[in-house]
């Protein structure tokens with residue numbers, strides 16, 4: 001989609017990283033970094049959707065993040081239960097969906113997730129995909145199990161399985177990521193959406209997530225617009 005001078009990516013994904021270091025720099029507890037990160041996410045996601053982005057995926061908690069201290073994990077869970085509802089913006093017609101393994105989460109967390117999804121389920125203009133207790137490898141493994149089940153039940157045939165059908169079995173059937181941003185200066189994916197990032201343009205700003213503001217997102221868009229997306233083909237005419 002064109003927005004004045006820019007090509008606006010259809011699907012943007014952000015690995016929200018650097019909350020802990022943001023807090024440490026200020027002599028604060030890590031949890032206060034997560035609080036600041038969440039407040040930033042609210043502002044930033046709203047700005048990103050206003051720019052015309054149709055799908056925004058964010059990595060909020062990985063399956064591996066359970067390795068952290070209980071106090072920090074509890075704080076992140078509590079943030080979801082008490083604050084994530086404030087991300088709902090029905091005026092913008094945004095459907096919120098969650099991707100990740102729900103079975104390992106507490107009843108309170110699962111209820112909050114279900115409630116947010118229920119409230120926004122009829123919204124059909126944009127999608128806010130929140131990856132929570134999410135692992136890219138696990139997503140692929142669980143999709144494979146569901147496919148095997150459906151083949152066993154005769155619902156699909158082995159020969160029906162292609163990239164398109166496989167994508168539909170992932171936690172949420174969402175098109176590929178166009179622009180993938182990871183804040184905080186780490187140059188890795190950390191088990192984020194592996195299947196959907198096959199051809200994403202990657203952008204790794206050094207900024208810690210609570211400091212990543214709309215103007216920084218605009219810089220990411222500028223950079224995205226300089227990229228030549230070839231998808232294995234030959235340079236496209238701009």
Ligand code: IPE
Pocket residue numbers: 016017018019020021022060061062065076184
């Ligand atoms: C990202 O910030 C948020 C989560 C992983 C939940 P971090 O908590 O990883 O922050 P750093 O990387 O320690 O600075």
Ligand code: IPE
Pocket residue numbers: 015016017059060061062065186188190
């Ligand atoms: C990735 O960040 C997960 C989220 C942002 C939720 P981490 O901080 O957990 O990743 P590593 O440990 O640096 O790879």
Ligand code: MG
Pocket residue numbers: 017018019
């Ligand atoms: Mg981190």
